[in-house]
Amino acid sequence: MSQTFILEADDLEFGKGGFEDVLKLKEHYPNLKFTFFMTPIPNILLSGQSTPDKYKEWAEHLKKDWIEICPHGLTHQGQEFLYRLTQKNKPKLLDYKTAKIYIEAGEGTFAQLDLPYKKIWKSPHWATSPEAYDAIKDKGYEIACDPNQPHPDNAYLYNWSYDQPISYRPVVKGHGHLHGSSPNTIRRCIKNLLEIPTDAEFKFVSEAIKEGL
Numbered sequence: 001m002s003q004t005f006i007l008e009a010d011d012l013e014f015g016k017g018g019f020e021d022v023l024k025l026k027e028h029y030p031n032l033k034f035t036f037f038m039t040p041i042p043n044i045l046l047s048g049q050s051t052p053d054k055y056k057e058w059a060e061h062l063k064k065d066w067i068e069i070c071p072h073g074l075t076h077q078g079q080e081f082l083y084r085l086t087q088k089n090k091p092k093l094l095d096y097k098t099a100k101i102y103i104e105a106g107e108g109t110f111a112q113l114d115l116p117y118k119k120i121w122k123s124p125h126w127a128t129s130p131e132a133y134d135a136i137k138d139k140g141y142e143i144a145c146d147p148n149q150p151h152p153d154n155a156y157l158y159n160w161s162y163d164q165p166i167s168y169r170p171v172v173k174g175h176g177h178l179h180g181s182s183p184n185t186i187r188r189c190i191k192n193l194l195e196i197p198t199d200a201e202f203k204f205v206s207e208a209i210k211e212g213l
Contacts, residue, residue, distance in 0.1 A: 004201045006208045007174045007193075008035035008144075008158070009186060010072055010122065014058050015044030018178025021186045025193060026066065033202040036062075036178075037072035037122045037144070040106035046075065052112075059113040068204040069110075069117040070144070073124040074102045082127035099132035103139050118206045120144055120156065142209050146175075156209055162189035166196065171213045 012019065019036075026032045044050045062069060073080055083091040084098060110117050121141040123132070126149045133152060136143060145151035147158065158175035160167045163183040174193075176184035186193065203213070 001168075001170065002199070002201070003169070003197060004171045004203055004213070005174060005196055006035070006171070006203050006205055006213065007033070008037065008070075008205050009176045009178050010037045011076070011178045011180065012036040012038040012062075012069075012072070013044075013076065013178075014042040014055050015050060016042070016179050018186060019061075021178070021190065024190075025186075028194065029196065029198070029200075029202070031202055033066050033068070033204050033207075035068040035070060035118075035120075035205040037070050038117075039072050039074075039076040039124075040109040041075045043075070056113055059115045062115060068206060069115060070120040070122065070205065071103075071106050071110075071117060071141075072122050074106050076124045079125050079127035081123040081132045082125075082129050093129040094132045095129075096131040096135050099129070099135035100139065103135060103141075118204075120205055120209065126151075144205065156205060162186060162192055164192070166192065171208075173208065173213075 009018070009022070022034055042055070045052070045055060080102070081094055081099060083093050085091060119141045121136045122144040126146050143152055143155045145155040145157055151157065158173045159169070160172050160174045161184045162174055162176035166172060176182070176186050176189060178186060
């Protein structure tokens with residue numbers, strides 16, 4: 001049985017690791033296509049440890065025909081698309097107006113980087129308030145979610161976590177992380193990923209959504 005693989009990972013961020021592990025996969029699978037969910041405003045800039053010019057230089061490495069970029073929140077500071085703190089330091093569900101400001105700030109950052117991206121949205125930690133979902137949809141985004149978490153109808157859902165054996169099905173939609181303590185971080189799961197058949201077809205998440213896979 002021929003198989004199609006849609007591979008994606010969360011937490012692509014300037015100043016953090018994991019991208020190099022996908023480059024190794026690309027060496028093994030010349031036809032690889034990979035979708036990265038990227039944090040637009042990285043901590044290394046917020047903390048003053050790097051500069052916008054170095055960020056632009058780094059982003060140039062992402063402008064490849066086998067790479068697809070999609071937004072992953074704004075700064076990935078906690079559950080930023082679920083709630084924000086009020087002036088009294090109490091959590092409040094993120095409202096529509098603030099969510100829209102966050103989304104447009106991320107879009108502006110991609111524009112400054114001259115980095116193409118697809119309108120497929122994934123919130124940090126899968127955490128999204130109802131009004132934030134409304135803002136995301138109104139801005140024209142498809143939504144990617146964890147099948148084990150509450151999610152909107154018609155969301156893109158993965159069916160293989162990289163820490164599990166490969167699913168034996170025609171279309172395998174893989175998911176993992178680039179760094180951190182998650183069990184499905186690519187470096188921890190490289191043995192499973194190298195079990196992908198060498199004759200597999202690869203597609204981006206955007207292609208999977210367009211084709212209804």
